Amino acid sequence: MIANISLSRTPVVAGRIGPAQGLTAALAERAAAWRHEELAADMRELVRQCVLDWIAVCLAGAHEPLTRMLAEEAREQGGHAQATVVGQGFATSCRQAALVNGAASHALDFDDVNMSFSGHPSVVLVPPLLALAEARGASGAEFMAAFVAGYETLCRIGAAVSPGHYTAGFHATATLGTFGAAAACAHLLGLGAADTAVALGIAATEAAGLKSMFGTMCKPLHAGKAGADGLLAAQLAARGFTSRADAIEASQGFAATHGPDFRPEAALRDPDCGLYLRQNLFKYHAACYGTHAAIEAARCLTERHELRDEDVMRVVVHASSMSDSVCNIAEPRSGLEAKFSLRHTVAMAIAGIDTAKLTSYSDAQTDDPDLKRLRERVRVELHGECSELTQAEVVIKTTHGATLRQRHDAGVPERDLCAQRARLERKFRSMAAPVVSAEVCDELIDLVDRLDELPDLSPLAGLLAGVPLDAARH
Template sequence: MSEQLQPQTESDDGLTLELASWAAAATAEQIEPDAEKFARHALLDCIGVALAGAHEEGVKALFATAIGEELTTHGTGATIMGLSARSAAPNAALINGTAAHALDFDDVHFDMPGHPTVAIMPAVLAVAERDGRMLHDVIAAYVVGVEVACAVGRYMTQSHYTQGWHATGTVGAIGAAAAVSHLLGADAETTARAIGLAVSQCGGLKSMFGTACKPMHAGRAAHNGVMSASLAARGFTARTDMLETAQGFAAAFAGARDAAAARAGLGTGVHGVRGILFKYHAACYGTHASIDAMLHVREEHAVDPTEIQKVELVVPEENTRICDIKSPTTGLEAKFSMTQTAAMALSGVATGDINNYSETWCADSNIVSLRERIEVEVDPSEFRPVATARVHMRDGVVFGSFADLGVPETDLARQERRLSEKFRLLACGQLGEMTDAFAQRILEGAADTPVSTVVQGL
C-alpha cells in the first residue's frame, strides 16, 4: 500500500451511518430554491441526453439482452425512454442510465469525480414512476443522492479514480442507492444497508473508456441503486459500515479515506447539486473550454469570421493529446478537434447539435479556412479545464477571452436558457412540436405533478 492510501488524521469510524442518517433526515424544506433549480435542470438534461442516446447501438443491444426480445411485459413498471418500452424499475434504470451517458453529453461533478445525474436520476425516476410519486419527490431524492455521492467521492479522494476506478459506476451507485432510499422513506439503518448493498454490487474500470462499457457503467450504477435501496427496504441483510470497514469500499477500491472532506459541507448544497457542471457541446470535453472562449467573443463583439486574421488559443498540454486533430474529415474526428469546434463556434454553427459533427461541416470551405487560422498553444503549468483566447482581427483589434469549465454557473437563468436550447436539439426528433411545452413542464411545473404523467410515452 502506498502512503497515499493510509487513513487521514480524522477517523472515518461510523461514516456510512453518518451519511445514511443525513440522507434519511433530509427534508424538502432544506432544499434551497437554487438547489431545486439545479435539480430541475438536471432532470431536463437527463431526459434530453437519454432520448438522443437511446438509439446508439450499445443501448439497443443492452435492451435486447436485459429485457429479452422473446418476452412481452404487462403492468406498470417504468418507462424506458426513447424506445417506447416498459420494464421493471431496475432494468428501466439500467437502460435509461446507459442511454443518458451514451453520448457523453451529460453533466459532471468534480467531487465524485464523474457523472452524477446519469447514475442517480434514472434510478430515482424509475422508482418514482412505478410508485406513483411526484416531481418534488424526485427533486428531493436526487439532491440527497448527489450530496451523498459527492461526500463519498471526497472521502475516497482522487486516489480512487487515478488508480483505475470509474467513479460514475462506483461512487455513482452509492449515490443512487442513497437517493432511492430517501425516496422510499428509509430510516438511517436501512439507508446504510442500501449503501453496503451498492458497494457489494458496484464496479467499472476506466480502462474501458472508449468502448460501450463506459456508458453501461452509468446504467449499472442506476440499476444497482434501485436494487440496493429496494432490497434494503425489504430487509435484505448487509453491513451498515461498508464504506469504512476493513476490506470495505475504501480499502478494496483504493480510497484515501479523507473523512474530514467527506463530512465538510454535507447538506449545505455547495458541494452537491450546485456544483454540477452541464455540458453544452456534443464534442470531447477537452474542446469545451475553447468553444466557450470563442462563444464569449462571438456574443460580446459580434465578430465577422471572415475578418479574423488569426486566433491564438492557449490550452492545457493534455488537450493536445486527446483532441487536437488538425484536419478532421468525419463527424467523430470533428469531436476531437479543438480547431474545428472552435471555428464552428466562431461561425455560429451550433456545437450542441450532434448533427453538426458531420463530414459536411468538416469540408466546409469557410470553416476549413478559419480553423487553419487558429493556432493552438500549450500552457504547461495549467491542468484545469480552461482556455484562453486572443482573437486578432484584420483591422488590428484583438479580443481576449477566457473560459473555465470548473466553475459552476451562477446565472441560473442563463443556464436554463442554454439547457432549454440543448434539450430542443436533443429531443425534438421524438417530441416534435411538444418539445418546448415538455421542457416547460419540467422547469416550471407544479411540484406535485405526478412523475408518471411526465415520463410515460417518452
C-alpha cells in the same frame, strides 16, 4: 496454492455489523434526513434543471444503437410493466428500465457533470428514481428530495476518494454512481439511516467500471449499471438484507481497494457553496468537456467583435497540457474526432456553427474546406502549470491588427439560474425536436416546471414512453 484463503465463512449473520458512526453511517444518516420542504428555492430549481436536461439527453440517446440493444435485451428478459423505457414505447421492471434509460442518457456524453467526483450525476440518479417513483406512485416532491439525497452522497464520497480513485482507472460515474443511486433509491423507499447504510454497503460490493472502457459502448452502460445496481441495493436493504455498515471505510473496504486516496474528513466537510448540487455543470456543446472553455471564449470574442472568417488572421488557444491526451486532435478526420479537437471546435465557434447540435459533428461538416482553412489558422499552446482541463484562453489576431483576448473557466457553475434555465430550454428544444413534437416539448417543459407539485410522475412517464418510434432520428 494460494496464501491467506478464507473460503468458508458462513454468510448469514442476523445483525448488521460495523461501527455505529463511521463515514458510511454518517453519510447514510445525512442522506436519510433530506426533506423536500426543507430544500432551498435554488436547490429545487437546480433539481428541475437536472431533470429537464436529463430528459433532453435521454430522448436524444434513446435511439442510439447501444440503447436499442439494451432495450431488445430488456424485452427478451421481460418484466412487469412497472417503469417506462424512454422512447421505446414499452414499460418493464424498474431495474431493467433504470439500466436502459441510464445507458440511453449517457450515450451521447452530453449530460451534466460534477467535478467533485469527476463524473456524471443525473444519468445515475434520475433513471432508477424515475423508475421507482413510477412503480410506486411517488410524488414529484418525494422524487426531488431523493434526488438531492443521492446527489450529495455521491459527491461527498467523491470528495473523500478523489483524485486517486479516478486517476487509478475507475470510472467514477460507474463506481461512485452506484452509491449515489443506492442512497437516492433508499430515500424514495423511505428507509431510515441504518437501512440506508446497508444499501450503501451493498452498493460498495457491486460498484464497478473501468475508465479504460471509454470509447466503447461500455461507458454509457456504466451509467445504466450504476443506477440498476444502486436500485437493487436499496430494494434488498428494504427487504432486510445484510451488509457491512462501514463498507466504505472498513479495512479492505471500498476506499482501501479502489484507489490510493481516502480522506473521510473531506466527505463530511460542506463544500464552499454549501451543497454540491450548486456546483452542477451542464454541457452546452456536444464535444469533449475539455474543449468547452475554448469554445466559450472563442464564441464570446466572435460575438462581441462581430468577427467574420476574413477578419481572423490567427488564433492561439492556451489550454492545460492535460488536454493533450484528451482533446487535442490537430487534424480530425471524422465528426467523432472533431469532438476531441480544440482546433476544430474553436474554428466551429468562430465560424458560427452551432456546437450544441449533434449534427454539427458530421463527417461532412468536419471535412468542409472553408472550415478547414479557418482551422489552419488556429494554434494550440498547452501549459503544464495549468492543471484545469476546464480553463482556456483564446487570443485572436485580427486582419485589422487588433489582438483580442478572452479567458473562460467551464468549471465555474452559472450563478444566474434564470439564464441557465433559458439556455437549458434551448438545448432541450434542440435535442428533443427531432424525436418529439413541439407540443410534447412544451408539455414536458411544463411538467418539469411543476415537478414539486406533481402528485405522481405518470404524466411525465407517459410522455416519455409515447415518443413515436417512427419519428426517431435513426
